[in-house]
Amino acid sequence: MRLKELALHLGLSQTTVSRALNGYPEVNAETRQRVLDAARRYDYRPNASARRLATGRNNAIGIVLPTDRNLLLDPNYIEFQAGLGERLMKDEIDIVLSPSRAGDEMATYRRMAISSRVDAVIVSSPTSHDPRIALLTELGLPFVVHGRSESPIPHAWLDIDNEGAFRHATQHLLDLGHRRIGLINGETRHTFAADRERGFRKALAEHGVLAEDNLIAEGVMTDETGYRITARFLAQSPRPTALLVSSMMMSLGSLRAIRSAGLDLGRDISLIAHDDVIPFLNPDAMVPTMSTTRSSIRAAGTRVAELLMEIIADGRAPASIHELWPVDLVIRRSTGPAPRD
Amino acid sequence: MRLKELALHLGLSQTTVSRALNGYPEVNAETRQRVLDAARRYDYRPNASARRLATGRNNAIGIVLPTDRNLLLDPNYIEFQAGLGERLMKDEIDIVLSPSRAGDEMATYRRMAISSRVDAVIVSSPTSHDPRIALLTELGLPFVVHGRSESPIPHAWLDIDNEGAFRHATQHLLDLGHRRIGLINGETRHTFAADRERGFRKALAEHGVLAEDNLIAEGVMTDETGYRITARFLAQSPRPTALLVSSMMMSLGSLRAIRSAGLDLGRDISLIAHDDVIPFLNPDAMVPTMSTTRSSIRAAGTRVAELLMEIIADGRAPASIHELWPVDLVIRRSTGPAPRD
DNA sequence: GAATGCCTTCAAAGCGCTTTGAGGAGGGCG
DNA sequence: CGCCCTCCTCAAAGCGCTTTGAAGGCATTC
Structure with missing residues (x-):
């Protein structure tokens, strides 16, 4: 089912149907309901690519996935993804994983940006002088760093203390x-x-x-x-x-x-x-x-997603985003007084 | 840089430039080289959405990521992703993670299919009567099951023995x-x-x-x-x-x-x-x-990606794909003769 | 009764690419 | 010399959506 057909079925123009579906105010309440009902009945969903092309928004955020064996491939990472997902789900934002060999990461970020597949990306496990920050800033692709870098370029980050x-x-x-x-x-x-x-x-x-x-x-x-x-x-x-x-x-x-x-x-x-x-x-x-x-790395993922949304949807300035989370010290039974000798 | 501008710079039509870039045969070798050089110089990359819209191919495969704590969130999963990535990287295919709450998975698969975000999906950790198989078959979205189900519907799967x-x-x-x-x-x-x-x-x-x-x-x-x-x-x-x-x-x-x-x-x-x-x-x-x-679950991921590519790029029939991998028994030191009592 | 303005709807123009169908240029052949 | 091929290139038509700019219908106002 395409928008065109749906409009035809309803005896309305594509414009009106599109507006009704996207919640624009200039549609009669009754008409809107009729459209909504029909959309549900026919199980209509806008084609993602067409919409992206028309709006310029991708409704997707990107992660570069290094396939070599290294830090990212640790068990925490999936938990971070889940945290991201928890928040992004609400707005039906996809996570695009771009696989990359360790050496090619920069090229992969570049590709994501220039072919405009995503609205923003996440930079994980930064090094102290992480080149990705300069690259992404230059490319104009919004990003949030999970962790911290010493880069002098103003940028959004979230880290634990x-x-x-x-x-x-x-x-x-x-x-x-x-x-x-x-x-x-x-x-x-x-x-x-x-x-x-x-x-x-x-x-x-x-x-x-x-x-x-x-x-x-x-x-x-x-x-x-x-x-x-x-x-x-x-x-x-x-x-x-x-x-x-x-x-x-x-x-x-x-x-x-x-x-x-x-x-x-x-x-x-x-x-x-x-x-x-x-x-x-x-x-x-x-x-x-x-x-x-x-x-909790999952909580961090959720928050990073939230920050990403604020940047791309609400236009919040990335440079204004710096969150340093305190870390709990939880004493259990593996610690005790130093033994005397 | 857009295709249009690139064509303008080169004094060629969009058609020719597009064909040169995509390797079509009806372009003069010299012209092609000229185009390729210019593309590199200007760092041109086709807009992903536009290309998707025009070709109908998404160059992306989908995974539904359940964000609740359950099986998928185990440490193996990231390794499987890396395996997928290793293969998909070659063809610059993205992995689209669609976050989903456990109960909504079916709806999420549906969304992926109808809004045609991806060319195929992966079904992980199937149950014996997994409803996803019927759903995806009905929706016409190609998929490979990683694991096995007892579903009577013919479908592609890869499993270990x-x-x-x-x-x-x-x-x-x-x-x-x-x-x-x-x-x-x-x-x-x-x-x-x-x-x-x-x-x-x-x-x-x-x-x-x-x-x-x-x-x-x-x-x-x-x-x-x-x-x-x-x-x-x-x-x-x-x-x-x-x-x-x-x-x-x-x-x-x-x-x-x-x-x-x-x-x-x-x-x-x-x-x-x-x-x-x-x-x-x-x-x-x-x-x-x-x-x-x-x-190796990573190897399985790589092979699943390969199979996916065969289905979407080469048109291989999913029903012809059934791989059962033998499993090695590696005896080390944690096993020994039963103790006598 | 004409003018004004609001509410609702529409036709058409893009978004940036691929691909179809057509045509010009140049070479080989009769 | 004219004709036909082959090779290369092109203009234009989509792909399915959003959005602009315009307009019809109707009630309100003077």
Whole structure:
């Protein structure tokens, strides 16, 4: 069923039918109802491409999906997508995933912009000098950065307070008497990881504790990395009495290493992990329950979608959008006072 | 830069420029090169909507993304997406994610079809009588089912041999002398889980072993479910000497329960998990290394994309597409002979 | 009764591309 | 020399929608 046919059926012009459907005021209420009823009856829906061509709006937002194995392909990402979806659903906005090899990302953003497939895009996991920000600004494609970059170009971003989170977590451990604390981080080329390290170091410095390089390590945030680094840390003498871990996934590996070493989590050694609140990794379900710095990545997705809508629908200025979310410190059973020796 | 302007710059008609760009044969080689060069110089790209409207092809395939917490939101899913992307990238095909609440999925598929946003869709995690198959067939929107359904309607599908996989795994355990084997499965309303249970039961029956209902359990495939069910199984007396687990994620929970019970994996109890080959859950990195039934979900994604392309680009008949992939049984250190008692 | 204005509807012009059907130029052949 | 082909290029007609600018119908006002 096309608009033309529908209009014909109704004995009205395309103009009137289109206006009735799109809620324009200059249509008689009775006529509008008649149109609406007919549209429902015939299961009419405007052709998306035609509408896009005519209006210039795509009703879609874009994400570049790197297909190589890297950060984005972590389990959090689908949760972020779901968060986005939750908000975009309301306005029937699609999410366009443009697959891209790691090296081609810039070209892919370019393609999305120039062929005008989407109204805006999301920039995930920015690096400190992320070139995507300059590119998109130059191309005039609106975007929101999920995370932060140090780019001098004004732009919209939403981030969690990674520095504060790790600073508080470290402080908490210091207050419990821990002095040898290990940091198992994500890759510091990503700002979130660099921020966490900074928070960690600041807290140590504030307590006059020296940060030891061999207790700071980074890597892709997998179970395996968690295991490896933890095992390495535990082999040191004296060994650390507490660990700060950048993801729940990594912490699973840490847990194994801790058990293999015959240590009792929460007594012999304390651990705080960062929790993105993903449904299949529940800190309350762990044994012992896991102390965490917590911030829902799904909620962030929803909010990013909301901000995107404000930019493209309401014309809000991207440069006015800077949200820094506080992070909860949730103490459970994986932390305890530093053991005496 | 629009086609019109580009043509103007070149002193050619739109037709010729369009044909040169799209590789039609009736363009002089020299002219074509001139056009191509200019297109590159001006960074010209056809407007996606206009092209779609003109050709009727969307160069996009659709996925309905249920935003509620359920099966799709598991860590495997992003890996499947990456697999899809790997293939679709080549032809610059986009993936359109249409967010949907669990109850509205049918409406969302309908919307995608009628407003012709995509050329085909993917049906994931089918149930045994999945209504989406009838709907899409009726709407005339091509699709490939990832998994299997019992629908009598001819349709394209790609699945792994879940029944065979679990049958072989069970056989292997039986050959090792195990007689009390527990099955920790995904929800059996999904065919993959039902198939696995069938394979499990068949193998037991072939060996004259009675399947015990209190050693068969199912649930959402999380770490937590794995822990709970395993703990429950281990509390029985006599306890099972082997476990079959439907996902690596669940097996992490099983591992914890096994350790909590003070059992030694690979000696006191054996475990085989199904491995979808996701980068952050590596069975070789576990301690002990994990015996698995293995099939790459990323590879499946790539192949599904390939099949989709064959249907929409080459006009291959969907009903001719039925692929059942064999599953590897990889024996590592989490399995061993049944302990004598 | 004519003029004014509002409400409602319409025809037609795009949006930027592909594709059809037609035509001009140049070369080969009789 | 004229005719026919082949090769290349073109103008124009869509694709299905939104939106502009215009106009008809009717009630209100002077």
